[in-house]
Amino acid sequence: MDFVKPKQNFPLENVRKAIVKEMSEYADDKSFPMKPQKIVWDIRQALAPDAIAICDVGAHKIWMARMYQAERPNTCIISNGFASMGIGLPGAIASKLAFPEKTAITVTGDGGFMMNSQEIETALRIGTPLVALIWNDNGYGLIEWHQLQQFNRISNVRFNNPDFVKFAESFGAKGYRVQAADELVPIIKQAIADNTVVVIDCPVDYSENMKLSEKLGKLVCPA
Ligand SMILES: Cc1ncc(C[n+]2csc(CCOP(=O)(O)OP(=O)(O)O)c2C)c(N)n1
Ligand SMILES: [Mg+2]
Numbered sequence: 001m002d003f004v005k006p007k008q009n010f011p012l013e014n015v016r017k018a019i020v021k022e023m024s025e026y027a028d029d030k031s032f033p034m035k036p037q038k039i040v041w042d043i044r045q046a047l048a049p050d051a052i053a054i055c056d057v058g059a060h061k062i063w064m065a066r067m068y069q070a071e072r073p074n075t076c077i078i079s080n081g082f083a084s085m086g087i088g089l090p091g092a093i094a095s096k097l098a099f100p101e102k103t104a105i106t107v108t109g110d111g112g113f114m115m116n117s118q119e120i121e122t123a124l125r126i127g128t129p130l131v132a133l134i135w136n137d138n139g140y141g142l143i144e145w146h147q148l149q150q151f152n153r154i155s156n157v158r159f160n161n162p163d164f165v166k167f168a169e170s171f172g173a174k175g176y177r178v179q180a181a182d183e184l185v186p187i188i189k190q191a192i193a194d195n196t197v198v199v200i201d202c203p204v205d206y207s208e209n210m211k212l213s214e215k216l217g218k219l220v221c222p223a
Contacts, residue, residue, distance in 0.1 A: 003073050016069075023067045030181050033203035036063040038181060039135065044069055046188035048103060051075065052095045056088030056108035059141035059209055064107055086115035089132055093119060096128035103192050105131040110161050111140050120171040123197045131191045134164060135204040145209040168199035178202040 010016075026037035040063055043053065049071035055064045055078045070076040077095065079087040088106035096104040106113075113134050123130055135141075140157040147154045165175030174194055176187045184202060191198035 019067055020069065031205065032179075032181050033137075033205040034178070034181050034184065035205055036060070036135075036208050037067065039133075039184065039202060039204060040064060040067045042184045043105070043107065043133070043188065046185045046192075047105065049075075051103035051105060051192075052077065052092075052099060054088055054091035054095055054104065054106045055079065056091075056106065056112035057083045057085045057142075058109035058112055058135075059137075059145055059206055060107055060109050060135040060204070062142065062209075085109075085112035088112055089116045089119045089123070089130075092130040092132065093123050093126070093128045096123075096130055097126075103131070104128070105133060105188070105192075107133050108135070109141060110134055110136045110138065110164075111159070114161070117167070120168065120173050120197055120199070124172055129195045129197060131188065131198050131200065133188065133200045133202060136161065136164070136201050137204050137206050141204075141206045141209065144206070145213070148210055149213055164199050164201035168197070171197070173197040173199060175199045175201065 023037050023041050026035055027041050029035055029038040031038075036059070047053070052074070053064070053068065053076045055061050055076065057079050061078060064076070065078055068076055077091060079091070088108035092104040092106040095102070113132060138158060138161060144154045144157045147157065165177050168175030174191070174196055176191060176198065178184050178187055178200065187200055191200055
């Protein structure tokens with residue numbers, strides 16, 4: 001049951017249209033590591049309208065909050081306010097417990113994922129199938145973005161990750177690695193069909209972050 005009806009003459013309709021247009025320009029983007037816009041686009045393509053996306057905290061959250069098109073109420077849950085990293089995986093478990101019939105996917109950074117990755121064990125033990133889509137940049141992307149804006153250099157934000165596929169498998173979960181842009185949609189669909197706990201390692205190109213800052217910095221509010 002839907003609790004809201006589309007509004008007529010909604011004042012932000014133009015903003016929505018502009019964002020969908022901006023994102024759709026990346027629909028067939030083949031670059032790899034993948035551009036954030038293309039990942040957000042592909043998530044929407046792969047998911048049913050009522051699937052629940054739980055977003056962690058970082059640069060990926062900025063892109064999701066900016067562009068992801070939620071088609072039903074409460075289908076895009078974002079950790080804002082205190083913005084605690086690590087909410088993604090437990091959040092997906094919780095949404096699966098609350099709505100067992102819906103797909104739960106966490107959209108998470110590598111840093112945030114590693115903060116609570118032990119919950120793969122919980123999810124398997126209590127039987128909550130979910131997909132964890134990791135935007136892998138080997139770093140604290142959002143902090144890097146802030147450092148570049150403020151200091152034009154980065155410091156102590158890069159790190160190494162485990163092999164996420166082997167890591168998932170070591171728990172008895174499934175793991176996939178995206179190795180080309182056109183693999184993401186079929187991998188997400190397969191991960192949902194697997195009906196278990198599935199980790200997807202998706203390399204992301206965050207050079208788009210500063211390009212977005214430059215673009216937004218040039219915006220002028222019409223008088
Ligand atoms: C528990 C916690 N620690 C630190 C922060 C500050 N913080 C916000 S985003 C971020 C980096 C996130 O990195 P990652 O999860 O890899 O996501 P990315 O920005 O690379 O997409 C940090 C350290 C936070 N929000 N929550
Ligand atoms: Mg990261």
